[in-house]
Amino acid sequence: MNIAIIGAGLMGHALALVFAIGGHRVTLTDNSAEALARAPGLMEKARGTLEGAGEAGGLSAAALRERVTLHPTLAGAVAEAGMVIEAIIEKPEPKRALYAELDGLMRPDAILASNTSYLDVFPLMPPARLPRAIIMHWYTPPYLVDLVDLVGSPECPEALLEEVRAMLAAMGKVPLVMRRFLPGYIANRLQSALSLECYRLMDEGYATPQEIDEAIIHGLGLRMLLLGQMAKSDLTGLPLSAQALANRMYEPPKPRGHSDTLDRALAEGRTGVMAGRGLYDWGGEDPATLLAERDRRLLALKRAFREIGPMAGHAQTPQKA
Ligand SMILES: NC(=O)C1=CN([C@@H]2O[C@H](COP(=O)(O)OP(=O)(O)OC[C@H]3O[C@@H](n4cnc5c(N)ncnc54)[C@H](O)[C@@H]3O)[C@@H](O)[C@H]2O)C=CC1
Numbered sequence: 148m149n150i151a152i153i154g155a156g157l158m159g160h161a162l163a164l165v166f167a168i169g170g171h172r173v174t175l176t177d178n179s180a181e182a183l184a185r186a187p188g189l190m191e192k193a194r195g196t197l198e199g200a201g202e203a204g205g206l207s208a209a210a211l212r213e214r215v216t217l218h219p220t221l222a223g224a225v226a227e228a229g230m231v232i233e234a235i236i237e238k239p240e241p242k243r244a245l246y247a248e249l250d251g252l253m254r255p256d257a258i259l260a261s262n263t264s265y266l267d268v269f270p271l272m273p274p275a276r277l278p279r280a281i282i283m284h285w286y287t288p289p290y291l292v293d294l295v296d297l298v299g300s301p302e303c304p305e306a307l308l309e310e311v312r313a314m315l316a317a318m319g320k321v322p323l324v325m326r327r328f329l330p331g332y333i334a335n336r337l338q339s340a341l342s343l344e345c346y347r348l349m350d351e352g353y354a355t356p357q358e359i360d361e362a363i364i365h366g367l368g369l370r371m372l373l374l375g376q377m378a379k380s381d382l383t384g385l386p387l388s389a390q391a392l393a394n395r396m397y398e399p400p401k402p403r404g405h406s407d408t409l410d411r412a413l414a415e416g417r418t419g420v421m422a423g424r425g426l427y428d429w430g431g432e433d434p435a436t437l438l439a440e441r442d443r444r445l446l447a448l449k450r451a452f453r454e455i456g457p458m459a460g461h462a463q464t465p466q467k468a
């Protein structure tokens with residue numbers, strides 16, 4: 148399929164690589180010439196890391212350049228596309244404006260997909276596009292994290308969602324179809340709840356970022372990879388889960404809409420790896436080198452886990468809840 152990706156940022160360039168590895172032809176555009184110009188180098192860096200681990204699907208550097216075409220204009224990018232993926236800034240109004248512009252440029256039969264993390268984008272889209280509109284939410288980096296949240300618009304037929312689900316499965320991804328839209332789907336909602344607690348622990352001086360990550364990496368992470376949270380509860384015994392609920396000893400933090408820890412970091416320009424410092428000081432290490440090292444280690448974990456396999460999820464025969 149011809150795939151057009153709008154937005155060549157952190158996600159857009161990586162999605163271009165994923166679909167190129169999946170054998171699709173990709174057009175990529177961005178309203179920032181600088182962001183668009185950065186994309187080929189970022190894609191090749193990631194492709195090289197994947198190839199080094201035998202995970203590039205046989206996509207050579209030359210084939211990547213051939214399969215992904217950069218377009219300076221929206222019209223040029225979407226003219227032939229059977230699917231248009233929006234991966235621009237997570238703000239409603241720029242998305243609404245883009246969908247309106249796309250409506251006059253896309254093929255009538257093209258699927259309009261959004262990579263939005265939380266927004267209900269369907270009310271932002273031209274009504275005539277809704278029968279072929281979906282949310283297709285990926286996780287960073289999408290060439291390594293296999294989960295893809297799929298949600299159809301209220302007018303999207305099951306058959307279309309199944310067509311996209313099958314396409315993603317054929318690409319080796321793990322599409323998870325939500326029966327109806329919920330901000331953040333499943334994994335992003337869990338991440339949001341976890342983040343709220345993390346910011347509470349830091350804001351109220353209970354824990355440092357390092358201590359929080361120690362607790363996750365050496366406490367929760369290993370089991371979660373194998374069991375998720377629900378199978379883990381089965382192995383622990385559900386009476387304990389029920390008792391923990393009954394004891395009400397845990398009260399989730401009330402959302403404050405901000406975090407003092409985050410506010411301080413942002414005020415000091417500590418915006419994350421790209422700035423050399425965030426909640427950690429990355430010692431001025433080159434961000435591309437750090438991201439490549441992240442990818443190298445994630446690949447080693449994925450390879451080992453492919454041998455081990457999960458003990459939960461669809462790999463198991465779940466009890467009817
Ligand atoms: N960063 C992440 O980890 C993830 C982000 N997402 C979602 O993906 C979307 C993009 O996120 P990122 O890639 O992180 O953002 P980003 O800021 O890295 O990239 C967005 C790109 O879109 C371009 N852009 C903005 N308005 C545009 C327009 N009207 N036309 C064409 N290009 C335009 C910008 O120049 C920028 O290069 C957001 O909706 C975000 O919630 C989803 C999963 C993970």
Ligand SMILES: O=C(O)[C@@H](O)C(=O)[C@H](O)[C@@H](O)CO
Binds near residue numbers: 263286287334335
């Ligand atoms: O973690 C991810 O890659 C995705 O869940 C995302 O949508 C973004 O990171 C989002 O959670 C940022 O708030």
